[in-house]
Amino acid sequence: MPTVTDLDRVPGLAAPLRDYLAHLGVERGLSANTLAAYRRDLGRYATHLARTGRGRLDEVAEADVTGYVTVLRQGADGSAALSASSTARALAAVRGWHRFAHAEGLSASDPAARVSAPSTLRRLPHALSVDDVARLLDAAGTGEGPVPLRDRSLLELLYSTGGRISEVVGLDVDDVDGVLGDHGAGHGSGLGDGVAGGTVRLRGKGDKERVVPVGSFARSALEAYLVRARSPLASAGSGTAALFLNTRGARLSRQSAWAVLQGAAERAGLTQHVSPHTLRHSFATHLLAGGADVRVVQELLGHASVTTTQIYTMVTPDTLREVYAAAHPRALG
Structure with missing residues (x-):
């Protein structure tokens, strides 16, 4: 799985990603394990953006985020395909990053704001008679x-x-x-x-x-x-x-x-x-x-x-x- 340091060759993505992770750790006080999960999810997303020619957050469009959801579900980037619930978790990290970047003036818009997670079946809890x-x-x-x-x-x-x-x-x-x-x-x-x-x-x-x-x-x-x-x-x-x-x-x-x-x-x-x-x-x-x-x-x-x-x-x-x-x-x- 990609890490932040893998993206040093794309500073337009690595720098705002580091800013967001620092925000999560310092201002929101997330645990080390939660931060590691964000790092993995966002590292995979940023690597995908770099491979599709997006070198800066300002270049990312809503279609890129929607396309990434498809990549996650199909494992089209060579990583394991994710379930609907795991895709929803990964998308939550992506949406949080874009929302942060837009609020901080690091990008002019939020391309993930209207992207919805894949629906998951709500299973009835198992109960005995x-x-x-x-x-x-x-x-x-x-x-x-x-x-x-x-x-x-x-x-x-x-x-x-x-x-x-x-x-x-x-x-x-x-x-x-x-x-x-x-x-x-x-x-x-x-x-x-x-x-x-x-x-x-x-x-x-x-x-x-x-x-x-x-x-x-x-x-x-x-x-x-x-x-x-x-x-x-x-x-x-x-x-x-x-x-x-x-x-x-x-x-x-x-x-x-x-x-x-x-x-x-x-x-x-x-x-x-x-x-x-x-x-x-x-x-x-x-x-x-x-x-x-x-x-x-x-x-x-x-x-x-x-x-x-x-x-x-x-x-x-x-x-x-x-x-x-x-x-x-x-x-x-």
Whole structure:
């Protein structure tokens, strides 16, 4: 992949490219990894411009940018062809460079302003049926000893709260409120007596906290784990505030939690791929199917924008067929 130094022979492109990368690093404070990605994307673009005879940014027209999108999709410059989503990312870097150059007076116009990224198919998140979720959760609690109680409560909590796997394994005991009644494991949320009867405090992206209700099934599983299983597991360690522990008494890792889920899916006989995010998707899908408002689901999931949550409101082909068959006067003979 070309680098900025490869373009020293075309100073009309290399100089404004260096200016833009410096702007991203100093003024916008992008990380080294993000800057490296910009450098690769823009290096490929600048090399393409040089090969097509564009030695200065002022010489670049909208057709050049549009043509470059085609090059990216087809790999016509000898590099790997990119998917629609990767092309959109690369085009974002190109548009940012041209916008910066125009604002700084390095070019008279912005040739990329009206160039759109290739459309990408929005895939429906994969969700389990309610029955499959029940089979999965039942399979997690099989066996004797503290580990099955831990595994059942872990998966029940993932589905009950819609939490990310990192958020749930990151819970401390004090993040749980209203699960053990007067002998509660947590403190201070003031919401333990709400409709769900208990809450957990999840820490999401950007260390943002949200308090999420815990349903009765998850609350019962958590109570069984806290009363009968956590102490035996904790005795193997040197003491930790973590809610979910491994057999050495330390905090359960994301990898171990993933293994718990995979084992339960196999025992439940689920043939489709199941990941921790599958339970998160199932949580959102089942809430919306039950009539929950999308903005409530947004808050529960910890999405910064409702746009992210709205993908769960997309209608599936099966639903379309069912509604059509039930509602259209000439759908059925």
